[in-house]
Amino acid sequence: MSSVDQQLEELKGEIEAELPADISISDVKYEGPELVVYTRHPKKFARNGDLIRKLASKLRKRITVRPDPESLSDPREAKERIREVIPEEAGVTDLDFHADTGEVVIEAAKPGMVIGRHGSTLREITQEVGWTPEVVRTPPIESSTVSNVRNFLKQERDDRRDILERVGRQIHREEMANDQWVRISTLGCCREVGRASFILSTAETRILIDCGDKPGAEGEVPYLQVPEALGSGANSLDAVVLTHAHLDHSALIPLLFKYGYDGPIYTTEPTRDLMGLLTLDYLDVAAKEGRTPPYDSEMVREAIKHTIPLEYGDVTDIAPDVKLTFHNAGHILGSAVSHFHIGDGLYNVAFSGDIHYKDTRLFNGAVNDFPRVETLVLESTYGGRNDYQTDQEDSERKLVEVINETHDKGGKVVIPAFAVGRSQEIMLVLEEAMRSGKIPEMPVHLDGMIWEATAIHTTYPEYLRDDLRDRIFHEDENPFLAPQFNHIDGGEDERQEVTDDGPAIILSTSGMVTGGPIMSWLRHLGSDPDSRLVFVGYQAQGTLGRRIQNGWDEIPINDRDSRNSGRSSTLTLKMDVETVDGFSGHADRQGLEDFVRTMNPRPEKVLCVHGDERSVQDLSSALYHDFNMRTFAPKNLETFRFK
Amino acid sequence: MSSVDQQLEELKGEIEAELPADISISDVKYEGPELVVYTRHPKKFARNGDLIRKLASKLRKRITVRPDPESLSDPREAKERIREVIPEEAGVTDLDFHADTGEVVIEAAKPGMVIGRHGSTLREITQEVGWTPEVVRTPPIESSTVSNVRNFLKQERDDRRDILERVGRQIHREEMANDQWVRISTLGCCREVGRASFILSTAETRILIDCGDKPGAEGEVPYLQVPEALGSGANSLDAVVLTHAHLDHSALIPLLFKYGYDGPIYTTEPTRDLMGLLTLDYLDVAAKEGRTPPYDSEMVREAIKHTIPLEYGDVTDIAPDVKLTFHNAGHILGSAVSHFHIGDGLYNVAFSGDIHYKDTRLFNGAVNDFPRVETLVLESTYGGRNDYQTDQEDSERKLVEVINETHDKGGKVVIPAFAVGRSQEIMLVLEEAMRSGKIPEMPVHLDGMIWEATAIHTTYPEYLRDDLRDRIFHEDENPFLAPQFNHIDGGEDERQEVTDDGPAIILSTSGMVTGGPIMSWLRHLGSDPDSRLVFVGYQAQGTLGRRIQNGWDEIPINDRDSRNSGRSSTLTLKMDVETVDGFSGHADRQGLEDFVRTMNPRPEKVLCVHGDERSVQDLSSALYHDFNMRTFAPKNLETFRFK
Ligand SMILES: [Zn+2]
Ligand SMILES: [Zn+2]
Ligand SMILES: [Zn+2]
Numbered sequence A, B: 001m002s003s004v005d006q007q008l009e010e011l012k013g014e015i016e017a018e019l020p021a022d023i024s025i026s027d028v029k030y031e032g033p034e035l036v037v038y039t040r041h042p043k044k045f046a047r048n049g050d051l052i053r054k055l056a057s058k059l060r061k062r063i064t065v066r067p068d069p070e071s072l073s074d075p076r077e078a079k080e081r082i083r084e085v086i087p088e089e090a091g092v093t094d095l096d097f098h099a100d101t102g103e104v105v106i107e108a109a110k111p112g113m114v115i116g117r118h119g120s121t122l123r124e125i126t127q128e129v130g131w132t133p134e135v136v137r138t139p140p141i142e143s144s145t146v147s148n149v150r151n152f153l154k155q156e157r158d159d160r161r162d163i164l165e166r167v168g169r170q171i172h173r174e175e176m177a178n179d180q181w182v183r184i185s186t187l188g189c190c191r192e193v194g195r196a197s198f199i200l201s202t203a204e205t206r207i208l209i210d211c212g213d214k215p216g217a218e219g220e221v222p223y224l225q226v227p228e229a230l231g232s233g234a235n236s237l238d239a240v241v242l243t244h245a246h247l248d249h250s251a252l253i254p255l256l257f258k259y260g261y262d263g264p265i266y267t268t269e270p271t272r273d274l275m276g277l278l279t280l281d282y283l284d285v286a287a288k289e290g291r292t293p294p295y296d297s298e299m300v301r302e303a304i305k306h307t308i309p310l311e312y313g314d315v316t317d318i319a320p321d322v323k324l325t326f327h328n329a330g331h332i333l334g335s336a337v338s339h340f341h342i343g344d345g346l347y348n349v350a351f352s353g354d355i356h357y358k359d360t361r362l363f364n365g366a367v368n369d370f371p372r373v374e375t376l377v378l379e380s381t382y383g384g385r386n387d388y389q390t391d392q393e394d395s396e397r398k399l400v401e402v403i404n405e406t407h408d409k410g411g412k413v414v415i416p417a418f419a420v421g422r423s424q425e426i427m428l429v430l431e432e433a434m435r436s437g438k439i440p441e442m443p444v445h446l447d448g449m450i451w452e453a454t455a456i457h458t459t460y461p462e463y464l465r466d467d468l469r470d471r472i473f474h475e476d477e478n479p480f481l482a483p484q485f486n487h488i489d490g491g492e493d494e495r496q497e498v499t500d501d502g503p504a505i506i507l508s509t510s511g512m513v514t515g516g517p518i519m520s521w522l523r524h525l526g527s528d529p530d531s532r533l534v535f536v537g538y539q540a541q542g543t544l545g546r547r548i549q550n551g552w553d554e555i556p557i558n559d560r561d562s563r564n565s566g567r568s569s570t571l572t573l574k575m576d577v578e579t580v581d582g583f584s585g586h587a588d589r590q591g592l593e594d595f596v597r598t599m600n601p602r603p604e605k606v607l608c609v610h611g612d613e614r615s616v617q618d619l620s621s622a623l624y625h626d627f628n629m630r631t632f633a634p635k636n637l638e639t640f641r642f643k
């Protein structure tokens, strides 16, 4: 018997010892980080309200109880009973019974009403029908991403269960290593912005954190080929952790599966969906630009199939010696500060991922409170000595001014924006400004994937700022549903109409003007001196956005997207160019310092990454001088040992 | 045609273009770093004295010319002619003809006389017989190691030629990597003394430097299993470089072959032989102590077969982007400061290995003069703030005093010493002290491998200090042949005789009292209050030597070696314990600082390794403060990137 089987056998014994005599256990299995307990008496189990909690705390495991397939009630009857138990207003849109696991997936407009106070409605369901309910939200704005992901996972259920069982056994394997150490290897994102990728390794375990591309630098990908990365095969990794869905962190995650990786990806549920959206678009863009994409869409599906979503605050075993906890990072939907607790008190490392320290309209500020943390790997996008950003209040005032001026001239405001994050923040600003009369009502056109990204936001309101979340799901005053917002889904024809029409605001991808519909908007409006191009986000070195910001006004326009396919020409930019900073999804220099200053506990060491050479150096020496901690500005391809 | 074949074809063309019409080339091959040119007209080639030098400088390659096997003269006739050409006094002891390569190996007591002024005699030989002569020294003291190695290599000639050809093609392969970087990974020897092991890597090439064990800490071996080491297989290494033969640098070199390594080991010729001696002894000791040795003697032979010996000062291509040059390190016979020139001007790294900065009786001081060097990896054995050692002059005075006192009391002086290095230094001190009457004539018994190690020293006088070398091979006053020196080759009986006899000096291994005949001498003389135990070398933490130095006088003696096999008992040490420092093979704190201060050019970065935690930290901060360079005290398992 393998050590894991033996362990499960023992756990089964311990559980049985805790249970009343009339509740029996038919099987105990690992599925990913969870211990799944199959019982022939699911209803009795559910009636014994505290049982699961008691077991979980006794065994120090996350426990899920499921009915033994033998003891399932008839789905048709169960369906009726469930409909009776759940209040009408919950807006159930789908019930999906899975006899293999005894689970019923309930899709509802208001999941909270399906769950009930402290889960009371869920428990009632099990007491009534024996099935284990699982609840998901019906997207308030229809999202093809969300429904594709859900359908795909439904279809791949069997496969996925095999994966989870394999991963579960891997996580709970016996520790093999005699040695103890903790190391971080840098595979990208050092003294540069882009290609985020790190390996956190112990003698027992190897974890890849992020695997992104570098905007504006096609060939520069993470150093996956070096020995300490995938040199001995992609399956030398135990786990992949994704901090958030931006392509500079996620673009090459699917590539790992092409390289033969077959293990879990830990991330939040919204990041999983956004990663699906953004990586598929990444493949599209590559194809459109005539580049050979590094992988195909099949690999994106593999990534989604291997994702184990975690919620903020869940402490999760991801290896025999590593526990992972995600915390809100305030940067984009689902973005996570990733905290690793290693070796039962041996060491703690937090990767900030990308963070925003202050609250924004969209998100609460980044969490910097941990049980313990010795080393922090900190983004430094705005770590430079002078990288103080305007307060968002002032920025909003400036944006309102710019919009009003442009409106008065009869021009249009074109805002290049990342589909994910800044677009929604600006949408909230615009919605409020129009509602309160600070700017005139006018159409706000959303081009590229912004609409779809917004739909995903509304699917996961738990990840938004508290009051916004409440507006979305308690009060039915979802600002994203405001009538000004128009989805550009009519292509060039619709863009031409908008161009010919009156004042409007256009939010369009890509955020750094490296391609996408923004190129088309530049063609349409670039030569209109009454219109404005307004940058609201970070422009990386080497991107066209950065060049325009720096004053370039002769812009190479590839006409591929337009009707004169394939021709290349130069556009003389006549529209005003403005930068309204303060909307960045990144903490500015002050925010980064505040994040560290108020961090609890204060880390001993900080590695400053994800910033230009100057930014990481400046931040590193500032933190060293101000807080007397050991700070580093690593290079790519280094390995730091902490323990 | 492979790129290497094409390259060889081109080289052949270039060579032919340089040669007079009456000299023809039949083949051009790589053998290790050398380009071997086969000619049908070896005699004419040899008559054209400057030809080889001109070719070498034109092609920027090391060139060897050999006769085409078709054009060889009869060995019997050749033998006679060679005997006539070489002066009688050269003392030729063997002539060995190899028809496969057209080489004749000439073993002679005085190789210099076979070579002649600027190689004139060698050239004369080829002009006369066509064969290519190769000269080796007949050991003045018979050495079983040297003769075993030579016989083994003779027997494995074919195999070795295959290896050299393979390695040669590997070295001269086309560069594959697009990227450029230079990194050092630490696999051992950081904040500790022992298990020296580093990987120097570029995008193209991976080189392992040293692979030793850790005295006094059996299980602590270099971290070979981590991904950046042999994680993707032992053949992911391009080359192994061995700085010197001490086991803390060499013990696990043969293990690499058990792991499947099949590439070259670059080291000096004496280091190759000493490595053979010491690793075979290492296996012996393990077996005697009932441990399973990590490899068997077959692997030692593999290591010897794969060794490509280099001389000090030879600049050698060992990879498409790496040139290696050894320089005298002054530490033990054949020890080398290893200088790596990377990527045609990209970067230079020097590994000090173990060094002694000042001249000693045995060796010139370490070389610290290089064309360029940006990073120095520096040993720090005596890097501690107070690790100043007595001047050797004073130390010798003290040793003389201790010997005289002990002699007067009728006691014996027991000196634990490494077989290699310190023993020979002390032998030189004793020989001179007796010759000049500073101490009375008395027997000096050499126990353990000291005799054999001394024989190896006399085989390679070119590696000894200039004046000692001259004494050994020009003037026939070899101090190692002094009649006081007695080889203990009669085991316990002889030791008992020595014990029962009058005053004497005993030099015995192991140098840190971790086993070997020194244990027997402690049993024999440990309880004699008139005798003295004198430490003259570094005692590592965890060794019995260090404990005795620290005052332990209850010594566990395992009687395994004696007649009461297997019993363990405790010996109360009654002999005086003295430490006479200043004979160390290692630079002291002053020497290390001087090495860096006078280094030309001054390196930008220094990694302090091969020292206790305190020593590396002290040295690192001292070098930083005194010379304003970037200094580090790495941990094991880190990777530093320099370029
Ligand atoms: Zn981001
Ligand atoms: Zn980022
Ligand atoms: Zn040494």
Ligand SMILES: [Zn+2]
Residues within 6 Å of the ligand: B194, B196, B246, B248, B249, B354, B610
């Ligand atoms: Zn050493």
Ligand SMILES: [Zn+2]
Residues within 6 Å of the ligand: B246, B248, B354
């Ligand atoms: Zn040493």
